[in-house]
Amino acid sequence: MxxxxxxxxxxxxxxxxxxxxxxxxxxxxxxxxxxxxxxxxxxxxxxxxxxxxxxxxxxxxxxxxxxxxxxxxxxxxxxxxxxxxxxxxxxxxxxxxxxxxxxxxxxxxxxxxxxxxxxDGLMFNDIIVEALRACESTELDLNWLGLGQQPAHDMASKRGCAQKILSTVKYLPFKEREQACLRVWETATSGKARPRxxxxxxxxxxxxxxxxxxxxxxxxxxxxxxxxxxxxxxxxxxxxxxxxxxxxxxxxxxxxxxxxxxxxxxxxxxxxxxxxxxxxxxxxxxxxxxxxxxxxxxxxxxxxxxxxxxxxxxxxxxxxxxxxxxxxxxxx
Ligand SMILES: [Zn+2]
Missing domain, CATH: 3.20.20.370 (Glycoside hydrolase/deacetylase)
Structure with missing residues (x-):
C-alpha cells in the first residue's frame, strides 16, 4: 500500500x-x-x-x-x-x-x-500490422488502394504505412475489406505463413x-x-x-x-x-x-x-x- x-x-x-x-x-x-x-x-x-x-x-x-x-x-x-x-x-x-x-x-x-x-485466424487490423512487420522490402506499391508507393524501411515508416492502410480499409464492405487485407499480406510478405x-x-x-x-x-x-x-x-x-x-x-x-x-x-x-x-x-x-x-x-x-x-x-x-x-x- x-x-x-x-x-x-x-x-x-x-x-x-x-x-x-x-x-x-x-x-x-x-x-x-x-x-x-x-x-x-x-x-x-x-x-x-x-x-x-x-x-x-x-x-x-x-x-x-x-x-x-x-x-x-x-x-x-x-x-x-x-x-x-x-x-x-x-x-x-x-x-x-x-x-x-x-x-x-x-x-x-x-x-x-x-x-x-x-x-489460427487473424483480425483484419492484425493482418495489416503483421504484414508490415514481416515486410522485407523498403517500400510497398499500394497504388491499387489509392495510397501510391509507401515507405516501409523502418519501424516508424511501417507503422505509418499500416495506419494509412487501416484507415483506408476499415469501413469497406466486409468482403472487399477481407480481399484488400489478403492482397496487402501477399504484396508485403510474398505469402509467408501468418503468425498466430x-x-x-x-x-x-x-x-x-x-x-x-x-x-x-x-x-x-x-x-x-x-x-x-x-x-x-x-x-x-x-x-x-x-x-x-x-x-x-x-x-x-x-x-x-x-x-x-x-x-x-x-x-x-x-x-x-x-x-x-x-x-x-x-x-x-x-x-x-x-x-x-x-x-x-x-x-x-x-x-x-x-x-x-x-x-x-x-x-x-x-x-x-x-x-x-x-x-x-x-x-x-
Ligand atoms: Zn473487438
Whole structure:
C-alpha cells in the first residue's frame, strides 16, 4: 500500500458510492503484448503496464466478476469503488500474459471472444500490422488502394504505412475489406505463413474453467451498422452458439464490435441481442455504469496511463462524469 492509497479510497467512496447509488467502472483491454510493440498504437498496454494497473486497482477498487457486478448493480447492492475488467477480441496474450497477473490478485475478468478467429485466424487490423512487420522490402506499391508507393524501411515508416492502410480499409464492405487485407499480406510478405495471435479452443476452455467469464463479440467482428440485419443476426447467433459449445454455457453478456453507440450499432441490434437470449451488453462509449443505464448499452473505460496515481485519478474522474448520453435508455 502506498501513502496515497487511503486518500484514493476515501475519494473513491465519494465519487463511486455503493448501494442504490452504485457505480460500476468497467475497464476494456485488448492485446497485452509482452513488451511495447513499435507497430501498435501508443496507448497500448503491455505486460509491465498491465501488471502496474492491476496492482494499483487491487489497492484502490473492489474488483468483481462482471456478471456478479451487473446483478448487484440492478439490485442496488454494489460495493463502493466497484470495478470489473474486460478484454475484447480473444487474443492469445490475454491467456499467456494477462491471466497469470489477474490470478495473482484473485481477479475474475470477462473475455469477449470473436469465434471466427479462434485458433489460427487473424483480425483484419492484425493482418495489416503483421504484414508490415514481416515486410522485407523498403517500400510497398499500394497504388491499387489509392495510397501510391509507401515507405516501409523502418519501424516508424511501417507503422505509418499500416495506419494509412487501416484507415483506408476499415469501413469497406466486409468482403472487399477481407480481399484488400489478403492482397496487402501477399504484396508485403510474398505469402509467408501468418503468425498466430488469437487464443485456441483449449485456452478459452481453460479460461472458463478458471472462473473467467466468456462473452459474445460476434463471429467475424463486423461493424453491425454496415451489414444488413439478417447477416447481423446470423453472425451474433453463430458466435453465441459456438462459444456455448466450447465452454458448455452460452454467453449472457455481449460486446459490440468497435462499440460506438449510433456509429457502429443501433437500437435494432439491441433488440436483436434480447431476441437471441443475451442479458447485458457493453459498448465502447466512455462512462461509468449506473442503475439508470440501458443494460444493453453499458459504457466502459479504456485506461492507458503508465503512472499508477494518474490512472486512479483518471478512473475517479470517469466515475464522476457519469454515463455517456448516447447510452441512456431509449425511451422513444
Ligand atoms: Zn473487438
Amino acid at each position: 502506498t501513502a496515497v492509497t487511503p486518500l484514493f479510497r476515501a475519494a473513491g467512496r465519494l465519487v463511486s458510492p455503493g448501494g442504490t447509488k452504485g457505480k460500476l467502472t468497467i475497464l476494456t483491454y485488448h492485446r497485452v503484448p509482452p513488451d511495447i510493440d513499435p507497430l501498435l498504437s501508443s496507448d497500448q498496454v503491455d505486460a509491465q503496464k498491465f501488471a502496474r494497473h492491476m496492482a494499483v486497482i487491487s489497492e484502490c477498487f473492489n474488483v468483481l466478476p462482471l456478471p456478479q457486478a451487473l446483478e448487484h448493480l440492478e439490485r442496488g447492492t454494489l460495493p463502493a469503488r466497484a470495478l470489473s475488467i474486460t478484454f475484447d477480441d480473444g487474443y492469445q496474450d490475454n491467456y499467456t500474459i494477462a491471466l497469470p497477473i489477474l490470478q495473482r490478485h484473485g481477479f475474475k475478468a470477462t473475455f469477449f471472444v470473436c469465434s471466427g478467429y479462434i485458433n 495471435l488469437m487464443m485456441n479452443d483449449e485456452q478459452i476452455r481453460q479460461l472458463a474453467a478458471q472462473g473467467m467469464t466468456i462473452g459474445g463479440h460476434t463471429h467475424t467482428h463486423p461493424i453491425l451498422n454496415r451489414i444488413d440485419l439478417n447477416s447481423a443476426r446470423e453472425d451474433i447467433a453463430r458466435n453465441r452458439q459456438l462459444l456455448g459449445a466450447l465452454v458448455g454455457q452460452e454467453p449472457l453478456i455481449f460486446a459490440y464490435p468497435n462499440g460506438r453507440p449510433v456509429h457502429d450499432y443501433g437500437h435494432e441490434h439491441v433488440a436483436l441481442l434480447k431476441e437471441l437470449g443475451y442479458r447485458f451488453a457493453v459498448s465502447t462509449a466512455w462512462g461509468v455504469a449506473t442503475k439508470s443505464c440501458d443494460r444493453f448499452q453499458l459504457p466502459r473505460f479504456s485506461p492507458w496511463d503508465d503512472n499508477p496515481k494518474r490512472l486512479v485519478l483518471r478512473l475517479l474522474k470517469n466515475a464522476m462524469t457519469g454515463q455517456h448520453p448516447l447510452t441512456a435508455p431509449d425511451l422513444s
